[in-house]
Amino acid sequence: MRRGFVSSEQFTGWAFVTPAAVIIGLFGAAPIVWSAVMSFQKNNLLTPSTPFVGTANYRQLAHDPVVAQAIQHTLIYTALFVPGTMAAGLFLAVAMNRKIRFISFYRTAAYATVAISTISEAIVFIWLFDPSYGVINYFLSWFGVPPQQFINSPSQALYVIVIMTIWGWTGFSVVIYLAALQGVPQHLTEAAAIDGAGPWQAFRRVTLPLLSPASLFLAVWLTINALQLFDEVYLSTQGGPLNATTVLVYYLYIQAFQQFNFGYASAIAYFLFLVIIVITVIQFRVGRRFTYYRS
Protein backbone atom coordinates (compact mmCIF):
# COMPACT_ATOMS: atom_id res chain seq x y z
CA MET A 1 0.00 0.00 0.00
CA ARG A 2 2.68 2.45 1.11
CA ARG A 3 5.03 1.38 -1.65
CA GLY A 4 2.16 1.85 -4.07
CA PHE A 5 1.81 5.47 -3.02
CA VAL A 6 5.51 6.25 -3.20
CA SER A 7 5.74 4.93 -6.74
CA SER A 8 2.44 6.52 -7.78
CA GLU A 9 2.26 9.42 -10.19
CA GLN A 10 0.78 11.55 -7.42
CA PHE A 11 3.86 11.21 -5.28
CA THR A 12 6.52 11.36 -7.98
CA GLY A 13 4.75 14.26 -9.64
CA TRP A 14 4.86 16.33 -6.48
CA ALA A 15 8.36 15.15 -5.60
CA PHE A 16 9.66 16.32 -8.99
CA VAL A 17 7.85 19.66 -8.88
CA THR A 18 8.31 20.68 -5.25
CA PRO A 19 11.89 22.03 -5.21
CA ALA A 20 11.27 24.38 -8.14
CA ALA A 21 7.76 25.23 -6.95
CA VAL A 22 9.01 26.23 -3.49
CA ILE A 23 11.58 28.62 -4.96
CA ILE A 24 9.17 30.14 -7.46
CA GLY A 25 6.42 30.29 -4.86
CA LEU A 26 8.66 32.00 -2.32
CA PHE A 27 10.46 34.45 -4.61
CA GLY A 28 7.99 34.77 -7.49
CA ALA A 29 4.37 34.10 -6.55
CA ALA A 30 4.15 35.19 -2.89
CA PRO A 31 5.87 38.55 -3.59
CA ILE A 32 3.25 39.36 -6.23
CA VAL A 33 0.51 39.16 -3.60
CA TRP A 34 2.64 40.74 -0.90
CA SER A 35 3.57 43.80 -2.93
CA ALA A 36 -0.10 44.19 -3.92
CA VAL A 37 -0.97 44.30 -0.22
CA MET A 38 1.97 46.58 0.49
CA SER A 39 0.78 49.07 -2.10
CA PHE A 40 -2.20 49.75 0.19
CA GLN A 41 -0.03 50.15 3.29
CA LYS A 42 2.23 52.78 4.72
CA ASN A 43 5.51 50.95 5.02
CA ASN A 44 8.68 52.96 5.38
CA LEU A 45 11.01 50.84 7.54
CA LEU A 46 11.28 53.69 10.07
CA THR A 47 8.17 52.67 11.92
CA PRO A 48 7.64 48.98 12.74
CA SER A 49 3.88 49.10 12.07
CA THR A 50 2.48 48.97 8.56
CA PRO A 51 -1.02 50.43 8.75
CA PHE A 52 -3.41 50.17 5.83
CA VAL A 53 -3.94 53.52 4.18
CA GLY A 54 -6.46 52.59 1.52
CA THR A 55 -5.64 54.02 -1.88
CA ALA A 56 -3.44 56.79 -0.47
CA ASN A 57 -0.32 55.54 -2.27
CA TYR A 58 -2.12 55.45 -5.61
CA ARG A 59 -3.59 58.92 -5.03
CA GLN A 60 -0.12 60.20 -4.18
CA LEU A 61 1.14 58.63 -7.41
CA ALA A 62 -1.53 60.41 -9.44
CA HIS A 63 -0.45 63.77 -8.02
CA ASP A 64 3.31 63.28 -7.92
CA PRO A 65 4.89 65.61 -10.50
CA VAL A 66 8.02 63.42 -10.70
CA VAL A 67 5.86 60.42 -11.62
CA ALA A 68 4.30 62.45 -14.42
CA GLN A 69 7.77 63.35 -15.67
CA ALA A 70 8.96 59.76 -15.30
CA ILE A 71 6.01 58.47 -17.34
CA GLN A 72 6.75 61.03 -20.03
CA HIS A 73 10.45 60.12 -20.16
CA THR A 74 9.71 56.40 -20.18
CA LEU A 75 7.28 56.74 -23.07
CA ILE A 76 9.58 59.02 -25.11
CA TYR A 77 12.44 56.62 -24.52
CA THR A 78 10.35 53.60 -25.53
CA ALA A 79 8.98 55.33 -28.62
CA LEU A 80 12.51 56.02 -29.86
CA PHE A 81 14.34 52.94 -28.65
CA VAL A 82 11.96 50.26 -29.96
CA PRO A 83 11.65 51.40 -33.60
CA GLY A 84 15.32 52.41 -33.64
CA THR A 85 16.50 48.99 -32.52
CA MET A 86 14.12 47.18 -34.86
CA ALA A 87 15.19 49.29 -37.85
CA ALA A 88 18.89 48.83 -37.10
CA GLY A 89 18.42 45.08 -36.63
CA LEU A 90 16.32 44.64 -39.75
CA PHE A 91 18.70 46.67 -41.89
CA LEU A 92 21.78 44.79 -40.70
CA ALA A 93 20.10 41.39 -40.87
CA VAL A 94 19.00 41.96 -44.48
CA ALA A 95 22.50 43.14 -45.37
CA MET A 96 24.06 40.13 -43.64
CA ASN A 97 21.66 37.54 -45.02
CA ARG A 98 23.90 36.57 -47.93
CA LYS A 99 26.98 34.52 -48.56
CA ILE A 100 29.66 37.08 -49.26
CA ARG A 101 33.23 37.39 -48.12
CA PHE A 102 33.87 38.30 -44.44
CA ILE A 103 30.20 37.72 -43.66
CA SER A 104 30.98 35.76 -40.50
CA PHE A 105 33.17 38.64 -39.34
CA TYR A 106 30.37 41.14 -39.91
CA ARG A 107 27.90 38.91 -38.12
CA THR A 108 30.18 38.30 -35.16
CA ALA A 109 30.73 42.05 -34.78
CA ALA A 110 26.98 42.55 -34.57
CA TYR A 111 26.41 39.59 -32.25
CA ALA A 112 29.10 40.73 -29.82
CA THR A 113 26.82 43.38 -28.32
CA VAL A 114 24.62 40.54 -27.01
CA ALA A 115 27.41 39.55 -24.62
CA ILE A 116 28.00 43.06 -23.25
CA SER A 117 26.51 43.88 -19.87
CA THR A 118 24.44 47.05 -19.59
CA ILE A 119 27.00 48.44 -17.15
CA SER A 120 29.98 47.93 -19.46
CA GLU A 121 27.97 49.43 -22.30
CA ALA A 122 27.00 52.49 -20.25
CA ILE A 123 30.57 53.12 -19.08
CA VAL A 124 31.88 53.05 -22.65
CA PHE A 125 29.16 55.38 -23.87
CA ILE A 126 29.48 58.02 -21.15
CA TRP A 127 33.14 58.15 -22.13
CA LEU A 128 32.36 58.39 -25.85
CA PHE A 129 29.85 61.16 -25.09
CA ASP A 130 31.91 62.92 -22.43
CA PRO A 131 31.25 66.68 -22.81
CA SER A 132 34.89 67.73 -22.31
CA TYR A 133 37.06 64.93 -23.69
CA GLY A 134 34.61 62.71 -25.56
CA VAL A 135 35.51 61.46 -29.00
CA ILE A 136 31.96 62.09 -30.29
CA ASN A 137 32.36 65.82 -29.74
CA TYR A 138 35.64 65.55 -31.66
CA PHE A 139 33.90 63.83 -34.61
CA LEU A 140 31.18 66.47 -34.52
CA SER A 141 33.83 69.18 -34.71
CA TRP A 142 34.83 67.84 -38.15
CA PHE A 143 31.40 68.98 -39.31
CA GLY A 144 31.65 72.33 -37.57
CA VAL A 145 29.31 71.32 -34.75
CA PRO A 146 30.27 72.99 -31.44
CA PRO A 147 30.88 70.73 -28.40
CA GLN A 148 27.66 69.37 -26.95
CA GLN A 149 26.91 68.81 -23.27
CA PHE A 150 25.24 65.40 -23.92
CA ILE A 151 24.55 63.68 -20.59
CA ASN A 152 25.03 66.94 -18.72
CA SER A 153 22.29 68.58 -20.75
CA PRO A 154 18.64 68.13 -19.70
CA SER A 155 17.56 68.30 -23.32
CA GLN A 156 20.07 65.72 -24.63
CA ALA A 157 20.72 63.20 -21.85
CA LEU A 158 17.73 60.97 -22.62
CA TYR A 159 18.73 60.74 -26.29
CA VAL A 160 22.24 59.66 -25.38
CA ILE A 161 20.66 56.84 -23.37
CA VAL A 162 18.50 55.98 -26.39
CA ILE A 163 21.64 55.71 -28.55
CA MET A 164 23.61 53.59 -26.10
CA THR A 165 20.74 51.15 -25.55
CA ILE A 166 20.04 50.83 -29.28
CA TRP A 167 23.69 49.91 -29.71
CA GLY A 168 23.41 47.41 -26.85
CA TRP A 169 20.30 45.70 -28.26
CA THR A 170 21.21 45.74 -31.96
CA GLY A 171 22.89 42.35 -31.73
CA PHE A 172 19.75 40.81 -30.26
CA SER A 173 17.60 42.33 -32.95
CA VAL A 174 19.98 41.12 -35.69
CA VAL A 175 19.92 37.57 -34.32
CA ILE A 176 16.12 37.47 -34.31
CA TYR A 177 15.76 38.94 -37.80
CA LEU A 178 18.51 36.76 -39.28
CA ALA A 179 16.83 33.65 -37.86
CA ALA A 180 13.53 34.80 -39.34
CA LEU A 181 15.12 35.62 -42.72
CA GLN A 182 16.52 32.12 -42.85
CA GLY A 183 12.90 30.95 -42.83
CA VAL A 184 11.91 33.05 -45.85
CA PRO A 185 11.83 30.62 -48.79
CA GLN A 186 13.88 31.88 -51.70
CA HIS A 187 11.38 30.69 -54.27
CA LEU A 188 8.90 33.32 -53.08
CA THR A 189 11.24 36.26 -53.64
CA GLU A 190 12.33 34.71 -56.94
CA ALA A 191 8.70 34.32 -57.99
CA ALA A 192 8.17 38.01 -57.18
CA ALA A 193 11.17 38.91 -59.33
CA ILE A 194 9.79 36.84 -62.23
CA ASP A 195 6.53 38.75 -61.87
CA GLY A 196 8.52 41.95 -62.42
CA ALA A 197 9.05 43.14 -58.87
CA GLY A 198 12.25 45.07 -58.23
CA PRO A 199 14.43 44.16 -55.24
CA TRP A 200 12.83 46.86 -53.10
CA GLN A 201 9.31 45.78 -54.05
CA ALA A 202 10.08 42.11 -53.43
CA PHE A 203 11.44 43.05 -50.02
CA ARG A 204 8.52 45.29 -49.20
CA ARG A 205 5.76 42.97 -50.44
CA VAL A 206 7.19 39.50 -49.82
CA THR A 207 10.03 39.47 -47.30
CA LEU A 208 8.70 42.06 -44.88
CA PRO A 209 5.28 40.39 -44.45
CA LEU A 210 7.00 37.05 -43.90
CA LEU A 211 9.09 38.69 -41.17
CA SER A 212 6.06 40.14 -39.40
CA PRO A 213 5.90 37.50 -36.64
CA ALA A 214 9.52 38.29 -35.77
CA SER A 215 8.74 42.01 -35.90
CA LEU A 216 5.78 41.60 -33.57
CA PHE A 217 7.88 39.56 -31.16
CA LEU A 218 10.66 42.16 -31.20
CA ALA A 219 8.25 45.04 -30.75
CA VAL A 220 6.68 43.41 -27.70
CA TRP A 221 9.94 42.15 -26.21
CA LEU A 222 11.85 45.41 -26.70
CA THR A 223 8.94 47.45 -25.36
CA ILE A 224 8.75 45.38 -22.17
CA ASN A 225 12.47 45.89 -21.68
CA ALA A 226 12.33 49.59 -22.56
CA LEU A 227 9.60 50.26 -20.00
CA GLN A 228 11.90 48.65 -17.40
CA LEU A 229 14.94 50.78 -18.29
CA PHE A 230 17.14 51.18 -15.24
CA ASP A 231 20.80 50.08 -15.46
CA GLU A 232 21.99 52.70 -17.97
CA VAL A 233 20.19 55.52 -16.17
CA TYR A 234 21.60 54.45 -12.82
CA LEU A 235 25.11 54.35 -14.18
CA SER A 236 25.20 57.37 -16.48
CA THR A 237 22.92 60.09 -15.16
CA GLN A 238 21.29 58.94 -11.90
CA GLY A 239 18.04 60.35 -13.28
CA GLY A 240 19.50 63.80 -13.87
CA PRO A 241 20.24 66.43 -14.91
CA LEU A 242 17.13 68.05 -13.40
CA ASN A 243 15.21 64.74 -13.52
CA ALA A 244 15.60 64.74 -17.32
CA THR A 245 16.30 61.02 -17.39
CA THR A 246 14.19 59.92 -14.42
CA VAL A 247 12.25 56.96 -15.77
CA LEU A 248 9.65 54.92 -13.89
CA VAL A 249 11.88 52.12 -12.65
CA TYR A 250 14.61 54.53 -11.59
CA TYR A 251 12.11 56.53 -9.53
CA LEU A 252 10.73 53.30 -8.12
CA TYR A 253 14.25 52.26 -7.08
CA ILE A 254 14.86 55.62 -5.40
CA GLN A 255 11.56 55.44 -3.53
CA ALA A 256 12.14 51.83 -2.47
CA PHE A 257 15.84 51.58 -1.69
CA GLN A 258 16.97 55.13 -0.96
CA GLN A 259 13.87 56.61 0.65
CA PHE A 260 12.56 53.22 1.90
CA ASN A 261 8.97 54.05 1.05
CA PHE A 262 8.09 50.43 0.34
CA GLY A 263 4.35 51.11 0.23
CA TYR A 264 4.58 53.94 -2.28
CA ALA A 265 7.21 52.08 -4.33
CA SER A 266 4.91 49.04 -4.52
CA ALA A 267 2.14 51.25 -5.88
CA ILE A 268 4.55 52.54 -8.56
CA ALA A 269 5.54 48.95 -9.37
CA TYR A 270 1.92 47.92 -9.87
CA PHE A 271 1.33 50.99 -11.98
CA LEU A 272 4.30 49.99 -14.14
CA PHE A 273 2.88 46.48 -14.42
CA LEU A 274 -0.43 47.93 -15.57
CA VAL A 275 1.30 50.09 -18.19
CA ILE A 276 3.20 47.04 -19.49
CA ILE A 277 0.03 44.94 -19.71
CA VAL A 278 -1.95 47.65 -21.49
CA ILE A 279 0.78 48.40 -24.04
CA THR A 280 1.47 44.69 -24.68
CA VAL A 281 -2.24 43.95 -25.23
CA ILE A 282 -2.51 46.88 -27.64
CA GLN A 283 0.56 45.68 -29.51
CA PHE A 284 -0.86 42.18 -29.91
CA ARG A 285 -4.27 43.53 -30.99
CA VAL A 286 -2.81 45.91 -33.55
CA GLY A 287 -0.02 43.50 -34.46
CA ARG A 288 -2.41 40.67 -35.27
CA ARG A 289 -3.85 42.74 -38.08
CA PHE A 290 -0.44 43.17 -39.69
CA THR A 291 1.06 39.83 -38.84
CA TYR A 292 1.17 37.08 -41.37
CA TYR A 293 1.55 33.54 -40.03
CA ARG A 294 2.38 30.74 -42.41
CA SER A 295 0.63 27.66 -41.11
Next chain:
Amino acid sequence: MTATSAPARGGVRSPAGGAVRGARRRWRLPFSPWHLVLIPATIVLIFPFVWLVITSVETPAEALHFPPVLVPHQLRLANYPDALHSAPFGRFFVNSAIVAVVTVLSNLVLCSLAGYAFARFRFLGRTALFAVIMATLMVPFQVTMIPQFIITKWLGVHVLAAVGINHIGALILPNAATAFGIFFLRQFFRTLPLEYEESARVDGASRLTVLIRIVLPLATPALATLAALTFLDSWNNFLWPLIAITSTNQMTLPLGLATFQGAHQTEWTLLMAANVMSLVPMLCIFFLAQRYFIRSVAATGLAGT
Protein backbone atom coordinates in the same frame (compact mmCIF):
# COMPACT_ATOMS: atom_id res chain seq x y z
CA MET B 1 16.75 51.59 -45.02
CA THR B 2 17.04 52.75 -48.61
CA ALA B 3 20.16 50.72 -49.16
CA THR B 4 18.04 47.58 -49.28
CA SER B 5 17.02 48.72 -52.75
CA ALA B 6 20.60 48.29 -53.97
CA PRO B 7 21.04 45.55 -56.59
CA ALA B 8 20.29 42.11 -55.26
CA ARG B 9 22.89 39.41 -54.79
CA GLY B 10 25.28 38.59 -57.64
CA GLY B 11 22.39 37.74 -59.94
CA VAL B 12 23.82 35.35 -62.51
CA ARG B 13 20.42 33.72 -62.53
CA SER B 14 18.73 37.11 -62.28
CA PRO B 15 15.61 36.90 -64.40
CA ALA B 16 15.59 40.62 -65.14
CA GLY B 17 15.48 41.68 -68.82
CA GLY B 18 18.58 41.11 -70.94
CA ALA B 19 19.11 44.77 -71.84
CA VAL B 20 18.97 45.86 -68.22
CA ARG B 21 21.29 43.06 -67.28
CA GLY B 22 23.84 44.06 -69.86
CA ALA B 23 23.69 47.66 -68.71
CA ARG B 24 24.15 46.64 -65.13
CA ARG B 25 27.04 44.34 -65.84
CA ARG B 26 29.21 47.18 -67.06
CA TRP B 27 28.69 48.93 -63.74
CA ARG B 28 29.33 45.89 -61.59
CA LEU B 29 31.82 46.29 -58.75
CA PRO B 30 34.51 43.65 -58.30
CA PHE B 31 32.93 42.84 -54.94
CA SER B 32 29.42 42.68 -53.55
CA PRO B 33 27.95 46.20 -53.12
CA TRP B 34 26.71 45.12 -49.71
CA HIS B 35 30.24 45.55 -48.41
CA LEU B 36 29.77 49.30 -48.92
CA VAL B 37 26.96 49.12 -46.37
CA LEU B 38 28.39 46.52 -44.04
CA ILE B 39 31.84 48.02 -43.59
CA PRO B 40 30.62 51.39 -42.20
CA ALA B 41 27.94 49.63 -40.14
CA THR B 42 30.51 47.30 -38.63
CA ILE B 43 32.84 50.21 -37.88
CA VAL B 44 30.01 51.93 -35.98
CA LEU B 45 29.26 48.71 -34.10
CA ILE B 46 32.81 47.95 -33.03
CA PHE B 47 34.10 51.50 -32.58
CA PRO B 48 32.96 51.64 -28.91
CA PHE B 49 35.00 48.49 -28.25
CA VAL B 50 38.03 49.90 -30.04
CA TRP B 51 37.87 53.22 -28.23
CA LEU B 52 37.46 51.37 -24.95
CA VAL B 53 40.65 49.39 -25.53
CA ILE B 54 42.59 52.44 -26.78
CA THR B 55 41.67 54.50 -23.72
CA SER B 56 42.61 51.63 -21.45
CA VAL B 57 46.27 51.85 -22.57
CA GLU B 58 46.60 55.64 -22.63
CA THR B 59 48.18 57.79 -19.96
CA PRO B 60 45.75 59.92 -17.92
CA ALA B 61 47.15 63.00 -19.66
CA GLU B 62 46.40 61.52 -23.09
CA ALA B 63 42.88 60.52 -22.05
CA LEU B 64 42.14 63.99 -20.67
CA HIS B 65 43.17 65.77 -23.80
CA PHE B 66 41.01 67.43 -26.41
CA PRO B 67 41.11 66.76 -29.30
CA PRO B 68 41.35 63.12 -28.21
CA VAL B 69 44.57 61.19 -28.79
CA LEU B 70 43.40 58.54 -31.26
CA VAL B 71 46.70 56.66 -31.31
CA PRO B 72 48.52 56.55 -27.95
CA HIS B 73 52.24 57.34 -28.09
CA GLN B 74 53.06 54.33 -25.97
CA LEU B 75 51.08 51.47 -24.50
CA ARG B 76 50.54 52.16 -20.82
CA LEU B 77 49.65 48.64 -19.72
CA ALA B 78 50.19 49.66 -16.09
CA ASN B 79 46.56 50.81 -16.09
CA TYR B 80 45.55 47.18 -15.70
CA PRO B 81 47.51 46.36 -12.54
CA ASP B 82 46.59 49.82 -11.23
CA ALA B 83 42.90 49.03 -11.67
CA LEU B 84 43.39 45.66 -9.99
CA HIS B 85 45.01 47.41 -7.02
CA SER B 86 42.08 49.82 -6.69
CA ALA B 87 39.35 47.19 -6.63
CA PRO B 88 39.30 43.37 -6.35
CA PHE B 89 38.23 42.58 -9.91
CA GLY B 90 39.52 39.03 -9.55
CA ARG B 91 37.16 38.58 -6.66
CA PHE B 92 34.24 40.09 -8.64
CA PHE B 93 35.03 37.72 -11.48
CA VAL B 94 35.07 34.68 -9.19
CA ASN B 95 31.79 35.79 -7.59
CA SER B 96 30.15 36.28 -10.98
CA ALA B 97 31.41 32.89 -12.12
CA ILE B 98 30.17 31.10 -8.99
CA VAL B 99 26.75 32.75 -9.18
CA ALA B 100 26.36 32.05 -12.91
CA VAL B 101 27.58 28.44 -12.82
CA VAL B 102 25.56 27.43 -9.76
CA THR B 103 22.46 29.17 -11.11
CA VAL B 104 22.81 27.39 -14.44
CA LEU B 105 23.31 23.97 -12.84
CA SER B 106 20.44 24.30 -10.40
CA ASN B 107 18.15 25.54 -13.19
CA LEU B 108 19.07 22.57 -15.35
CA VAL B 109 18.30 20.12 -12.53
CA LEU B 110 15.23 21.72 -10.98
CA CYS B 111 13.58 22.86 -14.22
CA SER B 112 14.18 19.43 -15.82
CA LEU B 113 12.47 17.70 -12.90
CA ALA B 114 9.54 20.10 -12.77
CA GLY B 115 9.23 20.45 -16.53
CA TYR B 116 9.18 16.69 -16.96
CA ALA B 117 6.53 16.25 -14.27
CA PHE B 118 4.35 18.92 -15.89
CA ALA B 119 4.87 17.35 -19.31
CA ARG B 120 4.20 13.71 -18.46
CA PHE B 121 2.64 13.09 -15.05
CA ARG B 122 -0.91 13.45 -13.83
CA PHE B 123 -1.11 14.59 -10.24
CA LEU B 124 -3.55 16.49 -8.11
CA GLY B 125 -3.16 20.25 -8.55
CA ARG B 126 -0.98 20.02 -11.63
CA THR B 127 -2.99 22.45 -13.73
CA ALA B 128 -3.40 24.98 -10.94
CA LEU B 129 0.26 24.88 -9.96
CA PHE B 130 1.35 25.27 -13.57
CA ALA B 131 -0.98 28.24 -13.98
CA VAL B 132 0.52 29.95 -10.91
CA ILE B 133 4.06 29.39 -12.21
CA MET B 134 3.10 30.78 -15.61
CA ALA B 135 1.54 33.83 -13.97
CA THR B 136 4.88 34.69 -12.34
CA LEU B 137 6.45 34.69 -15.79
CA MET B 138 4.39 37.70 -16.83
CA VAL B 139 5.08 39.90 -13.82
CA PRO B 140 8.06 42.26 -14.12
CA PHE B 141 10.84 41.90 -11.56
CA GLN B 142 10.16 45.39 -10.18
CA VAL B 143 6.83 44.19 -8.78
CA THR B 144 8.41 41.38 -6.78
CA MET B 145 11.76 42.91 -5.83
CA ILE B 146 10.69 44.63 -2.59
CA PRO B 147 9.13 41.50 -1.01
CA GLN B 148 12.04 39.48 -2.41
CA PHE B 149 14.41 41.82 -0.58
CA ILE B 150 12.45 41.45 2.68
CA ILE B 151 12.23 37.65 2.33
CA THR B 152 15.95 37.36 1.55
CA LYS B 153 16.80 39.52 4.54
CA TRP B 154 14.60 37.36 6.77
CA LEU B 155 16.09 34.13 5.44
CA GLY B 156 19.60 35.40 6.12
CA VAL B 157 18.78 36.30 9.70
CA HIS B 158 16.57 33.37 10.65
CA VAL B 159 17.47 30.44 8.40
CA LEU B 160 20.87 30.52 6.71
CA ALA B 161 23.25 33.48 6.59
CA ALA B 162 24.74 32.30 3.30
CA VAL B 163 21.54 33.06 1.38
CA GLY B 164 20.88 36.36 3.16
CA ILE B 165 21.51 39.96 2.18
CA ASN B 166 25.17 40.63 1.42
CA HIS B 167 26.02 37.07 0.47
CA ILE B 168 26.33 35.79 -3.08
CA GLY B 169 23.89 33.05 -2.05
CA ALA B 170 21.22 35.74 -2.18
CA LEU B 171 21.97 36.12 -5.89
CA ILE B 172 21.63 32.38 -6.51
CA LEU B 173 18.66 31.15 -4.48
CA PRO B 174 15.87 33.38 -5.92
CA ASN B 175 16.94 32.39 -9.45
CA ALA B 176 17.76 28.75 -8.72
CA ALA B 177 14.64 27.71 -10.63
CA THR B 178 12.79 29.90 -13.10
CA ALA B 179 9.29 29.79 -14.52
CA PHE B 180 10.77 30.32 -17.97
CA GLY B 181 13.02 27.28 -17.59
CA ILE B 182 10.14 25.06 -16.51
CA PHE B 183 7.91 26.25 -19.34
CA PHE B 184 10.66 25.98 -21.93
CA LEU B 185 11.68 22.42 -20.98
CA ARG B 186 8.08 21.25 -20.57
CA GLN B 187 7.33 22.39 -24.11
CA PHE B 188 10.37 20.52 -25.38
CA PHE B 189 9.69 17.31 -23.43
CA ARG B 190 6.18 17.19 -24.87
CA THR B 191 7.56 17.00 -28.40
CA LEU B 192 9.58 13.84 -27.61
CA PRO B 193 8.06 10.49 -28.65
CA LEU B 194 6.52 8.58 -25.74
CA GLU B 195 7.58 5.10 -26.92
CA TYR B 196 11.11 5.08 -25.47
CA GLU B 197 9.88 6.20 -22.09
CA GLU B 198 7.08 3.65 -22.05
CA SER B 199 9.26 0.70 -22.98
CA ALA B 200 11.81 1.67 -20.32
CA ARG B 201 9.00 1.81 -17.79
CA VAL B 202 7.84 -1.66 -18.87
CA ASP B 203 11.41 -2.88 -18.30
CA GLY B 204 11.10 -1.67 -14.72
CA ALA B 205 12.96 1.65 -14.80
CA SER B 206 11.87 4.27 -12.28
CA ARG B 207 10.58 7.67 -13.36
CA LEU B 208 13.85 9.31 -12.35
CA THR B 209 15.88 6.75 -14.29
CA VAL B 210 13.74 7.34 -17.37
CA LEU B 211 14.29 11.09 -17.05
CA ILE B 212 18.05 10.82 -16.58
CA ARG B 213 18.81 7.97 -18.97
CA ILE B 214 16.35 8.56 -21.80
CA VAL B 215 14.71 11.99 -21.77
CA LEU B 216 17.62 14.27 -20.87
CA PRO B 217 20.01 12.86 -23.51
CA LEU B 218 17.32 13.53 -26.11
CA ALA B 219 16.85 17.04 -24.73
CA THR B 220 20.50 18.16 -24.97
CA PRO B 221 19.81 21.01 -27.43
CA ALA B 222 17.06 22.42 -25.20
CA LEU B 223 19.25 22.09 -22.11
CA ALA B 224 22.12 23.87 -23.89
CA THR B 225 19.79 26.68 -24.90
CA LEU B 226 18.48 27.09 -21.36
CA ALA B 227 22.02 26.98 -19.97
CA ALA B 228 23.26 29.70 -22.34
CA LEU B 229 20.31 32.02 -21.65
CA THR B 230 20.52 31.51 -17.89
CA PHE B 231 24.25 32.15 -17.95
CA LEU B 232 23.89 35.43 -19.89
CA ASP B 233 21.07 36.62 -17.62
CA SER B 234 22.96 35.78 -14.47
CA TRP B 235 26.27 37.22 -15.65
CA ASN B 236 24.75 40.55 -16.69
CA ASN B 237 22.19 40.94 -13.90
CA PHE B 238 22.53 44.29 -12.16
CA LEU B 239 19.40 45.48 -10.34
CA TRP B 240 19.05 42.57 -7.90
CA PRO B 241 22.77 42.50 -6.95
CA LEU B 242 22.59 46.27 -6.49
CA ILE B 243 19.78 45.81 -3.97
CA ALA B 244 21.06 42.66 -2.27
CA ILE B 245 24.81 43.30 -2.00
CA THR B 246 26.67 46.18 -0.36
CA SER B 247 29.98 44.70 0.78
CA THR B 248 32.74 44.76 -1.79
CA ASN B 249 33.92 41.17 -1.44
CA GLN B 250 30.48 39.78 -2.34
CA MET B 251 29.98 41.89 -5.47
CA THR B 252 29.60 40.52 -8.97
CA LEU B 253 31.35 42.13 -11.97
CA PRO B 254 28.59 44.53 -13.12
CA LEU B 255 28.00 45.75 -9.56
CA GLY B 256 31.72 45.97 -8.77
CA LEU B 257 32.30 47.88 -11.99
CA ALA B 258 29.45 50.30 -11.30
CA THR B 259 30.76 50.89 -7.78
CA PHE B 260 34.27 51.42 -9.12
CA GLN B 261 32.89 53.91 -11.63
CA GLY B 262 31.19 55.81 -8.81
CA ALA B 263 34.48 56.07 -6.91
CA HIS B 264 36.83 56.79 -9.83
CA GLN B 265 34.66 58.89 -12.14
CA THR B 266 37.43 60.95 -13.65
CA GLU B 267 40.09 58.22 -13.83
CA TRP B 268 39.02 57.16 -17.27
CA THR B 269 42.09 55.07 -18.05
CA LEU B 270 41.63 52.93 -14.92
CA LEU B 271 37.90 52.69 -15.52
CA MET B 272 38.40 51.52 -19.11
CA ALA B 273 41.06 49.00 -18.08
CA ALA B 274 38.63 47.66 -15.48
CA ASN B 275 35.90 47.58 -18.10
CA VAL B 276 38.07 45.66 -20.55
CA MET B 277 38.87 43.10 -17.85
CA SER B 278 35.16 42.69 -17.08
CA LEU B 279 34.22 42.31 -20.74
CA VAL B 280 36.89 39.97 -21.99
CA PRO B 281 35.93 36.77 -20.13
CA MET B 282 32.31 36.98 -21.28
CA LEU B 283 33.32 37.89 -24.84
CA CYS B 284 35.67 34.89 -24.97
CA ILE B 285 32.99 32.51 -23.73
CA PHE B 286 30.60 34.06 -26.19
CA PHE B 287 32.91 33.67 -29.17
CA LEU B 288 33.88 30.12 -28.26
CA ALA B 289 30.26 29.06 -27.88
CA GLN B 290 28.88 31.55 -30.38
CA ARG B 291 26.73 28.98 -32.15
CA TYR B 292 25.04 27.98 -28.90
CA PHE B 293 24.44 31.52 -27.74
CA ILE B 294 23.03 32.63 -31.08
CA ARG B 295 20.76 29.63 -31.30
CA SER B 296 19.57 30.33 -27.76
CA VAL B 297 18.83 33.98 -28.38
CA ALA B 298 17.06 33.08 -31.62
CA ALA B 299 15.05 30.47 -29.70
CA THR B 300 13.51 33.17 -27.51
CA GLY B 301 12.27 34.79 -30.70
CA LEU B 302 10.97 31.57 -32.20
CA ALA B 303 9.17 30.84 -28.94
CA GLY B 304 7.38 34.13 -29.38
CA THR B 305 6.45 33.67 -33.02
